[in-house]
Amino acid sequence: MTENVQLHQQIERLRGQMVETAAIQNTLLHGEVLQLSQSLDLLIVRVQEERLTRQRK
Structure with missing residues (x-):
């Protein structure tokens, strides 16, 4: 299973x-x-950062 999933x-x-x-x-x-909620926020930010990194490539 991928990290994203x-x-x-x-x-x-x-x-x-x-x-x-x-x-x-x-x-x-x-x-x-x-x-x-704070834990959830951290995970959401992580997913968003990964998405931005993939888009920049």
Whole structure:
């Protein structure tokens, strides 16, 4: 499996965890939700950087 596919799967898994945790906690401001969101942001930025690198080649 390519790294890109793995990253997208990881992003979807984290997104699902974040949404579920926010629903359980009934807030987007809970520490665990924020932590998941930040982790998700890092992965999204990584995918975007890789996409830009491929486009420049």
